[in-house]
Amino acid sequence: MKVLHIITGLGVGGAELQLRLMLRHLPADCDVVTLTDAGTVARGIVADGTQVTDLGMSGNRDVAALPRLARLIKAGRYDVVHTHLYRACLYGRIAARMAGVRAVVATEHSLGDSQMEGRPLTAGVRALYLAGERLGRMTVAVSPAVGQRLNRWGVPRQRIRVVPNGIDLDRFRFDPAARVRTRRRLGLPDSAFVVGGVGRLTDGKRFDVLLHAASQLPEDVAVLLVGTGPREQELRRLAHRLGLADRVRFAGEAAHEEGGGADGVPGLPSLLSAMDALASPSPEEAFGLALVEGLACGLPVIYASCPAVDGFPAGARADASYCPSDADSFAQGLYGLRTALLPRRPAPAAVRHYCITRSAERLMRVYASVVPGPTPEVNPR
Structure with missing residues (x-):
């Protein structure tokens, strides 16, 4: 199975470090795209043996990044596109649809009751989030609490799977x-x-x-x-x-x-x-x-x-x-x-x-559930 992970940035943070750890344990062929800031965690991922591409977005409204991302997805012939963090979830889902990939999974790492990644949960943030969510197949919540918040926001329960963060x-x-x-x-x-x-x-x-x-x-x-x-x-x-x-x-x-x-x-x-x-x-x-x-x-x-x-x-x-x-x-x-x-x-x-190996197994089951047709071969890393 070939998976592309798209994340907003790769400086040090909980979601970024969790992605690096998960990549070490996923039995899949993975690449990573960061929209911006190919920082400390990006260097660690590359050292672990996974390719990282920095899309070099200049800001939240750099829509010129969309066709570049779509071409990269199409050229990679990925079975699954997996997005992480708010901006990457929005741009990644749209680009995957443009590239013809419908097996799109997003992980919600940081949804609280009043904020997401430090931004207040305004009506506009919620509307944009839900509009992007409809372009994917499944949203992964890192805890049951996040899953419940997603459902209260309007994400259908059948489109939510809980895969806890993991540690070594x-x-x-x-x-x-x-x-x-x-x-x-x-x-x-x-x-x-x-x-x-x-x-x-x-x-x-x-x-x-x-x-x-x-x-x-x-x-x-x-x-x-x-x-x-x-x-x-x-x-x-x-x-x-x-x-x-x-x-x-x-x-x-x-x-x-x-x-x-x-x-x-x-x-x-x-x-x-x-x-x-x-x-x-x-x-x-x-x-x-x-x-x-x-x-x-x-x-x-x-x-x-x-x-x-x-x-x-x-x-x-x-x-x-x-x-x-x-x-x-x-x-x-x-x-x-x-x-x-x-x-x-x-x-x-x-x-x-x-345990991270348990979380990786659960995530692989999510991938298998969104890929149409026979399950692609899982390649051990």
């Missing part, structure tokens, strides 16, 4: 040697209680709540923020105003594998090993991949929204605690974790539900 469980196993090494590199004392936050430094992630919470906690509590984004400088200024400048580390953009990320940042598994707890004050998540990765590393997690954890059986959530997205509540929850000083635990069995 072995990669995120706790590494005590990496813990020591990473703390020393970041200047974090061995005795510090380190609370992590992982994600884009944007308004929606509400890391300001985490900093305000930390300002209420004892001085041995440090904060390690992993990620970059438009609110980084604002968060740095807030840390200074709160008197936390010596207790907050901004790790920058981290790779998902060891070997480090941009500017020599340790890999995310090492950074998670260096933490004692993981916090997510974001009140609106589509999945909550970073929290699943933290649980796989044996961390207790505290969160305001995490459909992935909500999907666990009730008895399997012992290491994950819900908390309202306000500083006082997070301070109270984190103080309880610091006081308890629980030993590092093995990953809960429930995280195996999100």
